Amino acid sequence: MKGVPTRVTWTNHLPPHHILPWDRSLAAARVGNAAGIPTVAHLHGGVQQSTSDGHSMAWFTSGFATTGPHFSSPAYEYPNQQLPGNLWYHDHAMGLTRVNILAGLLGAYRVADPAAEAPLGLPSGAEFDRNLVLFDRDFRSDGALFMNATGNNPDVHPQWQPEYFGTAVIANGKAWPFLRVRRRRYRFRILNASNARFFRLSLSGGLRFVHVGSDSVYLARPVPTEGFLLAPSEIADVVVDFAGSKHDAVTLRSDAPAPYPGDPGEKADTVAVMKFVVGSKLEHDPSTVPATLMPRYPKPDTREAVVTRHIAMYEYTKNGTDEPTHLYLNGAAYTDPVTETPREGTSELWEVINLTDDNHPLHILDHEDNEMMRPMKIVR
Numbered sequence: 414m415k416g417v418p419t420r421v422t423w424t425n426h427l428p429p430h431h432i433l434p435w436d437r438s439l440a441a442a443r444v445g446n447a448a449g450i451p452t453v454a455h456l457h458g459g460v461q462q463s464t465s466d467g468h469s470m471a472w473f474t475s476g477f478a479t480t481g482p483h484f485s486s487p488a489y490e491y492p493n494q495q496l497p498g499n500l501w502y503h504d505h506a507m508g509l510t511r512v513n514i515l516a517g518l519l520g521a522y523r524v525a526d527p528a529a530e531a532p533l534g535l536p537s538g539a540e541f542d543r544n545l546v547l548f549d550r551d552f553r554s555d556g557a558l559f560m561n562a563t564g565n566n567p568d569v570h571p572q573w574q575p576e577y578f579g580t581a582v583i584a585n586g587k588a589w590p591f592l593r594v595r596r597r598r599y600r601f602r603i604l605n606a607s608n609a610r611f612f613r614l615s616l617s618g619g620l621r622f623v624h625v626g627s628d629s630v631y632l633a634r635p636v637p638t639e640g641f642l643l644a645p646s647e648i649a650d651v652v653v654d655f656a657g658s659k660h661d662a663v664t665l666r667s668d669a670p671a672p673y674p675g676d677p678g679e680k681a682d683t684v685a686v687m688k689f690v691v692g693s694k695l696e697h698d699p700s701t702v703p704a705t706l707m708p709r710y711p712k713p714d715t716r717e718a719v720v721t722r723h724i725a726m727y728e729y730t731k732n733g734t735d736e737p738t739h740l741y742l743n744g745a746a747y748t749d750p751v752t753e754t755p756r757e758g759t760s761e762l763w764e765v766i767n768l769t770d771d772n773h774p775l776h777i778l779d780h781e782d783n784e785m786m787r788p789m790k791i792v793r
């Protein structure tokens with residue numbers, strides 16, 4: 414609730430050994446010879462103090478037996494003093510995020526502002542305003558999660574694969590589920606919580622989405638679309654009106670190549686995400702989509718930039734192979750000394766140059782609680 418702080422004291426109840434491959438050759442959370450799985454929760458899109466932001470080196474193991482160098486306290490405060498919108502929280506432990514998120518350490522989070530949102534008249538209440546959390550997974554024949562435990566460069570990183578693509582699409586914890594819906598409007602806050610898979614979503618039967626929000630903020634005006642791209646960690650807030658459906662079943666599906674965008678002209682197969690089973694009788698629908706939604710954060714004025722910085726992302730490969738071993742920014746590792754030191758109160762223009770084969774969604778974590786987070790999308 415906007416203006417009402419959420420206070421969480423995080424505890425770690427993970428088992429002593431990871432259920433998925435934890436590659437100890439990565440620059441990562443190090444527990445030495447101790448048992449226990451490091452974890453730390455990051456609220457993505459939240460504006461909070463750095464001590465509550467889930468720094469990747471603020472991890473801790475069960476019972477706080479081992480803690481990372483940035484760990485200070487497990488008592489976090491999320492002020493919720495920001496515009497209403499959609500966030501999510503997930504594990505952020507250095508070098509383990511890929512396996513900890515795959516194992517399920519994630520969830521959806523909303524900042525609600527009823528005084529500002531109720532007058533919009535959008536579909537509301539638990540039945541008509543739903544979170545859809547999407548990701549891809551592979552499973553063993555006994556139903557256990559599967560992650561390949563052989564690295565792409567096994568003599569460098571024995572178990573590390575830079576990307577993960579599962580064959581099953583999971584929506585709210587179930588593979589290819591269905592939802593019974595009435596013939597009326599629904600609001601879906603769709604999160605892509607995949608490690609690497611982009612979704613390009615559309616609906617069968619000619620139904621459209623009306624976008625009302627993107628990540629942690631509302632749009633100024635609703636935008637109707639037939640389909641849209643959703644990169645990992647992005648959230649689309651959409652309204653779908655099933656009243657006009659000509660069919661009693663509607664499929665939400667994706668046709669994004671994996672990895673994205675793939676080779677020029679690559680046509681990916683369309684895969685099902687989930688199904689909506691549409692009721693037969695037309696319902697009274699008190700909800701609406703208004704012509705205007707909410708004011709947004711002011712747009713930055715690039716003329717105010719005092720510095721232009723160039724940040725190049727480069728993936729290093731082992732000699733004679735195409736397989737990456739690591740990714741550096743301007744040739745520097747995560748553990749190297751800080752090179753970019755913007756001054757508080759000034760504006761800068763950052764040009765991020767993606768020299769890798771794939772798209773990489775980026776966003777800036779603000780650790781001083783004075784500027785809003787804006788996701789940046791970098792296209793090669």
Ligand SMILES: [Cu+2]
Nearest residue numbers: 455456457458
């Ligand atoms: Cu984040």
